[in-house]
Structure formats: C-alpha cells, structure tokens
Amino acid sequence: MSGISRRKFLTCTLVGAGATALSLKTDAFASAKLEGYPDSMGVLVDLGRCVGCRSCEAACNREQNLPAPAQSFEDQSIFDQTFHNGQKRRTDENAYTVVNRYEPEGTENPVYRKVQCNHCNEPACLTSCFVNAYTKTSEGAVIYNPNICVGCRNCMIACPFNVPAYSYSSATNPIIKKCIFCYDTRLKNGQPPACVEICPQQVMTFGHRKELIEIAHERIKTHPDRYIDHLYGEDEVGGTSWMYLAPAPFEEIGFDTTMNNEPIISNVKDFLGTVPMVLAIWPALFTGFHLLATRKHDIEHHGDDHQKHKDEEKKS
Amino acid sequence: MKTHLANQGKVVDSHKRSADGAPWTLKEKLLLGMTMQQYIVQAVRNPFNWILALIFAVGLPLIAGRFFFGLNWVTHSSNDYPWGLFLGFGLFAMVPLSASGFMLGTTVEIFGRHDFRPIERLALLNGLLGYLFAVIYLLVDLGQPWRLPYPMVVSFGPAAVLFLVAWHVATYLSVQVAEVSSSFFEWIGWPAAKKFIREITVGLTVSGIILSTLHQGALGALFTYAPGKVHPLWYSASFQWLFFFVSAIPAGLCMVIAVSTIARKTMAWRCDEEFKTNLDKLTISLAKGASMGLVTYFTIKTIGIAHDNEWGYLATGWGAWYMVEMVFGVLLPIAIFAWAIRNRSASLARVGAFLTVAGIVLNRLNTALITFNWRLYQEIPHWREVIISLTIFAIYIVTYRFILYRLPILFEWKEEKVLVPETVAAAVRSNEKYQGAPEPVATYRTTD
Amino acid sequence: MRIKMIVPVIVATFVLVAGFTSLPAEAAPPAQVRIDQLSKDFEPVLFDHANHIEMVGDCGECHHHTTGTAAKDPDCMRCHNSGSSGERVACRDCHAAEPFSADHLKTTTEDRKRYHRDLLGLKAAYHRSCMGCHEAGGGPTGCLDCHLRTESGDALFRAGKHTPTPTEKAAGHH
Known part of the structure; x- marks a missing residue:
C-alpha cells in the first residue's frame, strides 16, 4: 500500500484551509465603521x-x-x-x-x-x-x-x-x-x-x-x-x-x-478579527504538531492499518 | 439481540460468515445477520422501541404539521424570542456535544496517539450525527428551509457570523462524512474508496480543526449581536467565542464518554474485545482531557466576569442561577474527574462526563433561551415545540443506534488484511458491477 | 360655540390651496376659514374666525406678532419688538401645507442661514395653536369634535362601520 508523501499531505492540508479561506475572504474587513450616508x-x-x-x-x-x-x-x-x-x-x-x-x-x-x-x-x-x-x-x-x-x-x-x-x-x-x-x-x-x-x-x-x-x-x-x-x-x-x-x-x-x-457590529469585531488568524495559523500549527508528535515512519505510512502501530508499540 | 445471540445467532463483523465461508448479503448485513422475521421479533421485544414508537406517534405528525400550518402552529411565534428550543437546544447544544470528532481526530491523527484508535470512530460518528441533527433542527426552525443553500449560491452576507457558521458547518459536515465513510466502505466492501479516504485523512483532520475552532466559536459570537439581551453573566463581547469554543472541548470529550458508556451497556454484543478492554483506560484518558478543558473554561469564564466587572450580578437571582450552572456543570465535574483520575475509576469519570454534558447543555440553553431577554420576560416554549425537539432527538438516537449496530464503529471489521494492494483495482471493478445488482443476490467477494 | 358647522354657505372663505400668498395688512379679517387639507379622510372644517375674534379678543394670542400687537414671548421680543403689523397674517402664509416636500425643505431646514428653520407645517400649526387654548379654556379637544370623518377616514381608522368585530382578531402574538 502506497504511503502518503509529505508533499501530498501538506497539499491536503492547504486545500482544506484554502477552501475555508475562500469562503471568508471579506470577514475581516466587514467591520469598518460606517458613519451613515452624508445625505441620509x-x-x-x-x-x-x-x-x-x-x-x-x-x-x-x-x-x-x-x-x-x-x-x-x-x-x-x-x-x-x-x-x-x-x-x-x-x-x-x-x-x-x-x-x-x-x-x-x-x-x-x-x-x-x-x-x-x-x-x-x-x-x-x-x-x-x-x-x-x-x-x-x-x-x-x-x-x-x-x-x-x-x-x-x-x-x-x-x-x-x-x-x-x-x-x-x-x-x-x-x-x-x-x-x-x-x-x-x-x-x-x-x-x-x-x-x-x-x-x-x-x-x-x-x-x-x-x-x-x-x-x-x-x-x-x-x-x-x-x-x-x-x-x-x-x-x-x-x-x-x-x-x-x-x-x-x-x-x-x-x-x-x-x-x-x-454599532452592534463592534461587539462582533473581536471574533471576526480572529477568523483570518485562525485560518492562517492553524494549518501550520497543527501540521507542525503532527510532524513533532509522530515519527518519520508514522508519517510515511500513515495510511497503513493501525494494527501495525500497535504491533510496533507492543514490540517496543 | 441478546436472544438472537443466545440462539447461536451470528454477528456480522466481516464480509463472510465464519461457519461456511459464504459472504453475507447486503440484506443480511442490514438485518444484522437475522432473517426479516427474527429482526422484527427482536425489535418488538425491545421495550425501548416502544417508547420510541410512542414519541414518533405523537411527534412525527407534529413535525408534518409544522410544515403545513407554519411555525405559529408549533411555537409561540415570539418576536422577542425568535430562537426557541429548536435552535437553543438543537443547534447550540448539539454542536458542542459534537466537538468529539475533531478532538479525537486531532488526538489520533495529528498527535499520533494511536492508543485512542478504538474510540476514534465513535467520536467521529458522534460528531457527524450531532452536526447532521443540528442541521435537521435548523431545517425545522428556518422559516423557509428550502432556501438553506441561499447563503452558498444565491446571495452572500459575508460580514455575518452566521454566514461563517453556515459555510463551516456545511463544509465540516462533508469532512465528517468523509471521515466516517471509511467504516462504511469497510462494511459495504469498497476498499479502494476507503484507501482514498485514508490518504487524505490528515488533510481532512486539519481542516476539521480549523472549521471546528471557527464555527464552535462563531456560535458563541452569534450572541455578541445581542449585547443587551443575553444576561451579562453569560455574555462577553471579547470572549464569547472563546467560551463556546473552549467549552466545546470538554463537551465533545464527555459526550464520547457518555455515548460509549451507553453503547457498552446497551449493545455489548456489538463491541469487540479491543473496545471493551480499552474502554475504561480510554475513559480515564478522555476524562483527563475533559478536566483540563473544564479548568480552562472555568478560568476564562472567571476572567470574563472580571474583565467586564460583572461581580455585582453574582449577588442577584440570575447570579445564583449562574452559580448553579458553574457549580454543577463545571466545578463538580472537575472535582469528580480529579477523584476519578487519581483513583483510576472509570465509572466515576462517567458520572462526571454525564454531568459535564448536562452542564454544557444548560449553558447553551441559558445563553440562547433562559437568560435571553432577561430584562423583558421569560418565555416557556410551546408544548408542540418541546415534543418536536424530543422527537428529533429520538430520531437522532435511532439513527445513531442503526449505524452502531452495523458499521464497524465499536468493533474492527475482520478479513481486511486479505485485500492485498495488487488486487485493489480488480476488487473495485467487481464491486462496481455489484452496485447495480438487486439486493438479495448481491455478494461481496474478497480477493482470497 | 360649535366649530362643527357643516354649513355649506361660505361667506369669506380662505381656501388653503388657493394661490395668493399674502394679504394686505389692513384687510378685514375673514369671518370664516374653510380648512380642507385633509378632505380625503375628513370633511372640511369651517372655522368660525369671527366668533374666535370675539371670544379671544387679542389677535396676538394666535397670530404671534403679525397683527400689530407686540409679541408676547420674550424670545420673540428680541427681534419682533416693534409691534407693527406684519404683511403676512394668515397661518398658511408661513406654515406650509406640505412642510416636508423637497421644495419646502430647501427654504426651511436646509437653509442654514435662516433663523426659523424649525417651522411647523400648517396642520400642526393649527392643531398646536388650537389645542392649547381648547384644553385650557374648555374648548372641544377630541378629534371628532372638529373633524367629521369621511367614508375613507372611517376605513383608515377602522372606525364607524369599519370597526373590527371582536372575532376579527389579528393573528399576531406579542
């Protein structure tokens, strides 16, 4: 069974994040203060x-x-x-x-x-x-x-x-x-x-x-x-x-x-501001965690049946 | 089911019967290896099914009535309480309880804690079903549910928090379907599809974390639109999204403990040895995670009160109610978990988990419904609204049970190893042929 | 006295929509004023001006300073202290029948140099002028004491034969 390459894995991550980012592109800018139309x-x-x-x-x-x-x-x-x-x-x-x-x-x-x-x-x-x-x-x-x-x-x-x-x-x-x-x-x-x-x-x-x-x-x-x-x-x-x-x-x-x-939207700004941050930081952060937490072998053979891991754990 | 097993019945846990080596048909898989008659007999024998039948008998006509006669037939049509039980419970409580999917996904796939594997699939399924039914509650509540795809295709309101929730829940639901589908592919016998899902697992998991962080938080942020309506003790412009996100962590973990407890008790026949032997240990591990989440949650809730200087409210009646929620939903579970972890008592941890689940549900109900409009008046939901909410929850239980009985969630699907990589393509081809075949004659061949 | 007179005979009628804008200061005051701006929903009101002159005596009670008497309000006195009669006397000479029309707004609120930018419209000028005295002096104050509603007015207010029957309940829930 072919394992997942690192590049492939990163691509997956970025595609997931990218899809999310596309849907949210204007969130962060939506909260600019509007003074009302001048001739209102x-x-x-x-x-x-x-x-x-x-x-x-x-x-x-x-x-x-x-x-x-x-x-x-x-x-x-x-x-x-x-x-x-x-x-x-x-x-x-x-x-x-x-x-x-x-x-x-x-x-x-x-x-x-x-x-x-x-x-x-x-x-x-x-x-x-x-x-x-x-x-x-x-x-x-x-x-x-x-x-x-x-x-x-x-x-x-x-x-x-x-x-x-x-x-x-x-x-x-x-x-x-x-x-x-x-x-x-x-x-x-x-x-x-x-x-x-x-x-x-x-x-x-x-x-x-x-x-x-x-x-x-x-x-x-x-x-x-x-x-x-x-x-x-x-x-x-x-x-x-x-x-x-x-x-x-x-x-x-x-x-x-x-x-x-x-305006009411000001109360929501704190959250809206975090959205692009989460989108930008999370993929790298958690991919990093993944790389730190798993051994090289785990990454390369991620698709393998987990029984293998258990066998290894038992052996070690 | 117990009777069936006592009568030497077989449990479907692989493509083939162990006795004669003949493959199970799809019909047999669906009927759990019983004949139709046996299946009906066991279903009627189960008293829980009678309770469900009673709920459906009353509730399903009411759900139909809601669509024929409008929302004012089933709710109080309140303009002051536009969101009632359907969203207060169905959306705002179901979603945090479904955080289990991304929590366990992260633990196993990202942090490489493969020892959580026996419970990972249950957590993923719990996530999927929770979200699915949150959407079903939403469909019942929306004035024009047939327009649900509008924010995706017709008109965009990208500045709205709900826009984010809609997109994320929709996307995350697809991610979860993909995550859970590998058990379905095992069950139905499409190894190639399963292999594909495995390959993109890490990608799915990471996007799951992102989507979950944002929309769990976004559900909280929805209430920041109503600063004067949600009671200050349950409201924080700066931290509302963090409250909802952080509390979703113990909520999701404890929901897994709760569901696994119920599954272990009510469907022991379906749990394999690995699940059974590991469950106590895993429960303690989950409890550790949950208690860390609860401590963090308690801390930031306290910071929230300090930040907005709301101490004075604690001395009011609402403050007392807030204390009830915090003591029984947060502090008591923390104490119980601490005791349980120290004494390695899984059963005590389970008590803590059920309490936490109740506490989070109470928190969401408090935010969305009970303390909402605290300066106006409190509204008691219409009886039809209560029954419909209960009925949808009963459908949720039935769906949950249906899947747990069949798909390899609580047990490991056997025979998988006989599928050697070289023959995958052949297996896919042959399976494609079977898809169109009539049910009773369909057989599933493994490459032996 | 009754204002509610539906006598169709008009002695010296000032039709509000008529085109002339001002009245010579020395001209005799009208004995009766026909008020029919709201004629869609209300029958015209025939205001017995002569009777009011007799009752009130002092034109300045209603006409500010414009009839020759000095202004009473000390704020008005700061400018209008001469007590000479003005060229514009009739209410409608200053108080527009359509105070919020785009044209009229240009001459009032939008004219930043104007002192009297915040000017009542004619209808409000009447009501606010009449009601104060009527309340104080026991004059009629109910809407229908002066105005008879037309069929259209009854339909508007859901009154008369348009009054909702108790069963005709609105579905709204509060």
Whole structure:
C-alpha cells in the first residue's frame, strides 16, 4: 500500500484551509465603521408633542397594506394592554409602528412613545444577515428583500430595538415584517413617510439627518424646561435615522438607555478579527504538531492499518 | 439481540460468515445477520422501541404539521424570542456535544496517539450525527428551509457570523462524512474508496480543526449581536467565542464518554474485545482531557466576569442561577474527574462526563433561551415545540443506534488484511458491477 | 360655540390651496376659514374666525406678532419688538401645507442661514395653536369634535362601520 508523501499531505492540508479561506475572504474587513450616508434623511420624533391619537398607526396600516387590526385605531383602551409581565405593545407582522402610553412620575400628562424601525446608520439586522437581505439606502432607509430571506431570524436577535417581526402565521412564505421608511412608495420619490405626513401635531419632523440633529439641539436649547437634554438616536448604536426628543427621562418611557454608542457590529469585531488568524495559523500549527508528535515512519505510512502501530508499540 | 445471540445467532463483523465461508448479503448485513422475521421479533421485544414508537406517534405528525400550518402552529411565534428550543437546544447544544470528532481526530491523527484508535470512530460518528441533527433542527426552525443553500449560491452576507457558521458547518459536515465513510466502505466492501479516504485523512483532520475552532466559536459570537439581551453573566463581547469554543472541548470529550458508556451497556454484543478492554483506560484518558478543558473554561469564564466587572450580578437571582450552572456543570465535574483520575475509576469519570454534558447543555440553553431577554420576560416554549425537539432527538438516537449496530464503529471489521494492494483495482471493478445488482443476490467477494 | 358647522354657505372663505400668498395688512379679517387639507379622510372644517375674534379678543394670542400687537414671548421680543403689523397674517402664509416636500425643505431646514428653520407645517400649526387654548379654556379637544370623518377616514381608522368585530382578531402574538 502506497504511503502518503509529505508533499501530498501538506497539499491536503492547504486545500482544506484554502477552501475555508475562500469562503471568508471579506470577514475581516466587514467591520469598518460606517458613519451613515452624508445625505441620509431622517425623522426627528418629538415625544413632547404626541397626544396618542394613533393616526400614524392607521396611516401605516393603509400605506403598507397591513391586515385589519384587532381593534379600531380610535380605541384608546389599547394603551392599557400589557403582555408578559407588563410588556407594552410591540411591532409585529400586523403593525410596523405602535404608540404606547407611559405615565412617568412627576409629569402631569401621559407621555406617548411611537415605536418603529429606527433605521440605524449601521444596522445590526443588516450586518447579521447571512444572505444580505437588508440594504441601507442612501436615503437612509433600511429595507429588506423578502425573496432571499431564509428565515433564520438572526436580525430579530440582533436588533437592539426589537423591531423586526416575523410573519410566523405563513407556512409557505414567512418573511420579516418591519417599517421600511415607506421607501418604495414615498421616500425614494422625495416624500415623507405616511406616519409623518398624517400626524396632526407634527410630532415627527422629516429632513436631512444632520440638519435634524441641529434642530433637535436647538429645541433643547430654546426650551430646556420641555426636554431631557439628550437626543436619543444621535449616537446610540452608531446613530439612527430616526431620533427622539423626550419630555421625560428616556428610561421611564420605554427606551433602553444602556446602549453603547458603538454599532452592534463592534461587539462582533473581536471574533471576526480572529477568523483570518485562525485560518492562517492553524494549518501550520497543527501540521507542525503532527510532524513533532509522530515519527518519520508514522508519517510515511500513515495510511497503513493501525494494527501495525500497535504491533510496533507492543514490540517496543 | 441478546436472544438472537443466545440462539447461536451470528454477528456480522466481516464480509463472510465464519461457519461456511459464504459472504453475507447486503440484506443480511442490514438485518444484522437475522432473517426479516427474527429482526422484527427482536425489535418488538425491545421495550425501548416502544417508547420510541410512542414519541414518533405523537411527534412525527407534529413535525408534518409544522410544515403545513407554519411555525405559529408549533411555537409561540415570539418576536422577542425568535430562537426557541429548536435552535437553543438543537443547534447550540448539539454542536458542542459534537466537538468529539475533531478532538479525537486531532488526538489520533495529528498527535499520533494511536492508543485512542478504538474510540476514534465513535467520536467521529458522534460528531457527524450531532452536526447532521443540528442541521435537521435548523431545517425545522428556518422559516423557509428550502432556501438553506441561499447563503452558498444565491446571495452572500459575508460580514455575518452566521454566514461563517453556515459555510463551516456545511463544509465540516462533508469532512465528517468523509471521515466516517471509511467504516462504511469497510462494511459495504469498497476498499479502494476507503484507501482514498485514508490518504487524505490528515488533510481532512486539519481542516476539521480549523472549521471546528471557527464555527464552535462563531456560535458563541452569534450572541455578541445581542449585547443587551443575553444576561451579562453569560455574555462577553471579547470572549464569547472563546467560551463556546473552549467549552466545546470538554463537551465533545464527555459526550464520547457518555455515548460509549451507553453503547457498552446497551449493545455489548456489538463491541469487540479491543473496545471493551480499552474502554475504561480510554475513559480515564478522555476524562483527563475533559478536566483540563473544564479548568480552562472555568478560568476564562472567571476572567470574563472580571474583565467586564460583572461581580455585582453574582449577588442577584440570575447570579445564583449562574452559580448553579458553574457549580454543577463545571466545578463538580472537575472535582469528580480529579477523584476519578487519581483513583483510576472509570465509572466515576462517567458520572462526571454525564454531568459535564448536562452542564454544557444548560449553558447553551441559558445563553440562547433562559437568560435571553432577561430584562423583558421569560418565555416557556410551546408544548408542540418541546415534543418536536424530543422527537428529533429520538430520531437522532435511532439513527445513531442503526449505524452502531452495523458499521464497524465499536468493533474492527475482520478479513481486511486479505485485500492485498495488487488486487485493489480488480476488487473495485467487481464491486462496481455489484452496485447495480438487486439486493438479495448481491455478494461481496474478497480477493482470497 | 360649535366649530362643527357643516354649513355649506361660505361667506369669506380662505381656501388653503388657493394661490395668493399674502394679504394686505389692513384687510378685514375673514369671518370664516374653510380648512380642507385633509378632505380625503375628513370633511372640511369651517372655522368660525369671527366668533374666535370675539371670544379671544387679542389677535396676538394666535397670530404671534403679525397683527400689530407686540409679541408676547420674550424670545420673540428680541427681534419682533416693534409691534407693527406684519404683511403676512394668515397661518398658511408661513406654515406650509406640505412642510416636508423637497421644495419646502430647501427654504426651511436646509437653509442654514435662516433663523426659523424649525417651522411647523400648517396642520400642526393649527392643531398646536388650537389645542392649547381648547384644553385650557374648555374648548372641544377630541378629534371628532372638529373633524367629521369621511367614508375613507372611517376605513383608515377602522372606525364607524369599519370597526373590527371582536372575532376579527389579528393573528399576531406579542
């Protein structure tokens, strides 16, 4: 029986490693920081103005052809609904945006908070998707291609705002359901999203993200008594296209204030960085171990039946 | 099976019957040397099969229902818990328990520890089946499982950790099929194919190490996408991949101990003398490796807590739960292994191994499910989800048993030496002819 | 008083979409304003301007400084301290019906030299101007107190005959 030559053996190793390397070529570079598109649009949500009329929910439902809700959009009793240990309503396959009511201590009126996709500058959903189903458009929208989605739901795990929902009810074509900034029907034609347009109070201001940041800080400066001195989304997880001003502490009205200012992908960088290292070091390292650990005879006759080794061991 | 052997039945462990020298047919090989009737009788006699039948009777219709009625029929359709038991247990727990393949492959082929040979094939098979069933769990969980090849052929998301996992698991699964195939080739009688696999064994093994290191780690790294959702005690941006990779080492080794223990107990007839006599010694050796892995794991987990300064969490309820996991899943096994190695007690080492396996499963469930969304609420999986998970695990056991009964995993295939190199080509030719032949008349000739 | 008047007779109607941009400062104020920007989903609102003049008395309550009275807000006073009446009086003269159109954005938020970059749109200007007083003075505050919904509006809000029946439950799970 012909034994394996050293060259042959090394070739095997390299082919194995090479095949792996090919599939991973861009991993290490994928984590470069993206500041967002310079002309990205955004929406400034001023929660101090919201009166909880839920017009935005209704407009979204119509614009996106969503299924009929369980209750009328007029029905204010929906604000009393809680789920699972006091959870407020969240976005799901039937609603891309929801408004929740909060009663923070020390404020006279309730504070309403509108939830929808915040359209991150460097979206976690996008970076976690292994088929690249998400796109951050130059207008700022984070859109989704349902035709290639496999349904792993990693984006739902990754989203720090718990926004993407899944249409579990469909057996044949379940897809991710989330706010797309009305990209197809409005944003790309230069129009504001449906919720922004319908809002009677102009809770939402649509414009270029960088100008909205200036305007937001101007509002805080002009009316320090009305606002918490923070623009939520300016820096959170690398910045979002939708940003919030609030009349009460953010943590008391359902916001996660423990978020890092780095995009989510930064947490993954440590691992992604090790990938090319492992690919480069392991083959040589373990081949080296192999050469050190086995005698010349073992290498040359590796293909032989192991009984031979045992016989030798018994003899020696 | 015991009854069959008691009635002077023969065990298939070579191409030929020992009595008359006539070769086994493929059908006889599949039926373990029994007639169809004998085979059915022994299968019905086994009470374990009745339990399995019960699980399948309930579970298989539920699995079918999942594909007909959608995921919301079998799960709570949670948008907050997109990954339930199928992935929490099926993927995240099965994969580390399957690290045995690359661990033993490395030990034997790379470090030249040929004394581990009797258990190497079991470890490789354990790896293969674990991965295979992790993929099956995944297929049940994916919204559109028919699109599974998309990340390979349709659209690439190379920045995603899951992209890496998909590619590595797919590649590694093929590597493992190749590694395990040599026992299949022995069994079916294709020596040339086996010889080819042997020649590329080291290459396969090294690529196995690379792929395993990366995707065991990558499974951990998947959770670094969810910094606010996984409880800080189970989360570490810097070390998550190391936690998963390092804990996979004792997990894989202990799974081999656990499976070999069960195999030795429940299918002693199938184990050859070499396996039986070496098992205790090998168990101790594996326990040594596992305890080193566990000590390392414990150390880096502690470093992880120190690094992110999470000591305060230990005083909370979650901290207590964390301590339960660490004490019963890591520290207690370390103590048991230390005692077992010192006293050379294989049975004690087995206790430690089962504990470790449970501890790693708990760790993965804690990370993926139990402490996930710790600031929101805890979700209890739907009963159908639990039953389906159990059913797939039962299929895993049945497949495992089916292969162990037949292929030379726990025993060495006899008669191999009669195949002299010069006749390999002839043997291949003749075998090619047999491939198309109808089953009952197929015979396998060795070059005697 | 009732704002909810569906009298089709229009005495001196300001149609918001009409083309003229400003009103001579000395012109008589309109007695009634027809607000029909949302006419798809809501019936037009006929705002009884004359009645409000009578009730409120001080035009500056609603019209900033533009009607000749001095600005009330000390911040506005820094510039608008003359108390002279402005050329632009009607809400829509400054507050655009489509505040987020690409054209309008160029003159507001995108115009970095402009002081009043952060300008409300017309609809919000109305609502935010009305609601404060109505809340304080006991005026109507519910949406339907001023707006009658059209058929399309009922469909939009799933109200009226479009109200979902209790059995028509959405499949979503939270």
